[in-house]
Amino acid sequence: MSDHTELLTIGDLARRTGLPVRTIRFWSDNGVVAPTGRSTGGYRLYDAEAVARLDLVRTLRELGMDLNTVRRVLSRQATVRDVARAHVRALEAEIRTLQVRRAVLRRVARHDSTTEEMRLMHELARMSADERLRLVDGFVQEICG
Structure with missing residues (x-):
């Protein structure tokens, strides 16, 4: 020095x-x-x-x-770049979670939903796209049998 x-x-x-x-x-x-x-x-x-x-x-x-x-x-x-990329992915996941919560809360606010309906909506909203697709495919299979 x-x-x-x-x-x-x-x-x-x-x-x-x-x-x-x-x-x-x-x-x-x-x-x-x-x-x-x-x-x-x-x-x-x-x-x-x-x-x-x-x-x-x-x-x-x-x-x-x-x-x-x-x-x-x-x-x-x-590196700042690597850390930024990881934080972007984390933020995107957090944003998706918040959007799901908002959708469920909007539904509850507009309609007099029961606790069971809210629970089901939340479970559906938390599913991944693949899980929802399998659920719909299963439903179609069951109906069209």
Whole structure:
């Protein structure tokens, strides 16, 4: 480390990044953004690289990534691209689940459905496309016999 390297206190870092000191301290304690050193008084000191690292961490966290995933990206065990792809798949599955819930709740809100009808609707909605197709095929087989 050269004498020209500006070291920032956690307060300075918070002002530069717009993150609360508490968040920076938490991420630091969890090994996400380690301090460059300590002051003579024992305070954490960070270099300019910490600003960029915190910006990346904040972005990843705002996109819903947990700290373990963030650590993997920062340590280059995973790429942002690979993590993003996995999160897109997870979000798509979550969106489908929410759409199913919305459909069931709309049906219940429009009609005076019984508990049994709601249970059946929910079971049907949770089925995969293949499961629904097999159910319909089975029904057609039974009717047309």
